[in-house]
Amino acid sequence: MYVFRDGKRTVSGAELVSSLLSALGRWLIAPEQEKEDRALEALIAAGELECAMLDGGSNRLSSLHACNVASEITEVLARALLTEQRDLLSSIIQKAEHIAPAATYEVAVQEGFAYYALHPRKIAMLLDELEVQRPMAVIGIRSIGVTLSAVACASLRLRGILCRRITVRPTGHPYDRSLEITPELREWIEGSRDAGFLIVDEGPGISGSSFLAVAEALVKCGVREQRIHMIGSRAVEPAALRAPNAAERWTRYHFHVLQNAPLPPAGAGEGFKGNGRLWREYFPCEESSMPASWTLLERAKFLSDDGLSIFKFEGFGHYGEAIGARAKLLASSFFSPPYLGNHRGFGQYELVPGRLLTLRDRSPELLERMADYVALRSNAFASKIPQTPELERMLRWNWQVEFGEELSIKETQLRAERVAVCDARMMPHDWLCTTGGTLLKLDAGIHGDDHFFPGPCDVAWDVAGAIVEWEMRGEERDRFIREYEARSGDAIAKRLAPYLLAYSTFRLGWSKMAALAMQGQPDEALLERDYQRYRAVALRLRHQQNIERGRRSADPDSSLRSA
Known part of the structure; x- marks a missing residue:
């Protein structure tokens, strides 16, 4: 997927x-x-x-x-x-x-800095534990390896260890990357004959092939395998890596893993177990509406030591700054909990008492509140970054993989007329009814521009997401669309149908992939539940859209909304 x-x-x-x-x-x-x-x-x-x-x-x-x-x-x-x-x-x-x-x-995107709380200090902490004595030649794998390798060199030099640094970018298929040995690279390696070699990157990813490409290039240049060390951000089972013969190749080299736990911000108390289980631990949640979580990829979260706020990792540097700007605007517009700033990459939010919504809370007042919210985002978070063509490729690919048939060009044509950083999480459990009765949007700053789709895209993604997640049909759905159009001035109805299909197809793919990754864990059943629901929604939507296309062929003036 x-x-x-x-x-x-x-x-x-x-x-x-x-x-x-x-x-x-x-x-x-x-x-x-x-x-x-x-x-x-x-x-x-x-x-x-x-x-x-x-x-x-x-x-x-x-x-x-x-x-x-x-x-x-x-x-x-x-x-x-x-x-x-x-x-x-x-x-x-x-x-x-x-x-x-x-x-x-x-x-x-430097993913460890943007999504996964990979603080560069962890490199220095690990090197302190390894007690390196000999000169080292450090190779950073671009992109994030540029910064991590610089920190590795700085740490070694501060302890009096001679150190040289270079960065490289392996190329080729993600599962079978290789590194071109240029004359300049060979000369650099040969100039480090007496050193140990340290390869630095986040990961490894699914294949491990970038690390292997660099290590094997060193061997081709005459470096003994025993002198090659790799530093990554996660422990792996070599047999699970998807590079060819990964299990046998990986074990030839020394692999060291950075500290997994994030470096907490000042004022943070205990981290939430499983990270993604935050709302299930703090807010009561019915079994039937229990949110599923791909906990391995959830952002790190901490409860403050006074219990009055939460810290959620939002990104170091400019990554967190962009999310913080969105959080401030939403809080000042009374759509989200008060935002208290970013500390060590963690956004801090006031923990507002209340209950999470369920489908039973669907009402005309809620639809109006959601229409207000999406309309605000469509203007306030307009994006200079265009919508990626990947979004259409995702729809075509996931549909073919799941259902064994190709969608037509028209079905996958995602017209981008009002591109913004969407919310991308319009589920009931991401809305809070405070004890005072105010409806607040939770988790509103991150997901529209994170590691997953959609990225900056037409606001139709959020309108479609609200319709799918709140199971709106018929007049209720039409009313929500009208409410949004009236508030935004955006005639969205004519371009909405492909986004409904794209949203549900992405969510079925995400849930299916997450369920496989969480095999044997409590969330596997919840993710499988979601996968089956999104799959059924996607099939129903396409069936309805095929019927509507037939109607339009017979009557060109028929409304798109009748689907």
């Missing part, structure tokens, strides 16, 4: 440099309690710029010089993060101001 999106975006080089300079400026004047957050923001911006320049650079001397300057900045900032010193920031700002980037770059 196709549920993870690519997330790459095209960014101007000037914007990347400007982001770095802004982050450096904020760090330079940050009060003591914000120093670490601002330092991490600047380091991530530097690593992102370095990665973009290395991926998009040419062999011209000016380009190579700019890449070297960017690499130097990342390494200096990594050291500054670990030492908590700001004495070199003014000189770093001057160097950054003179970087001449290319016009545009393609930038990937």
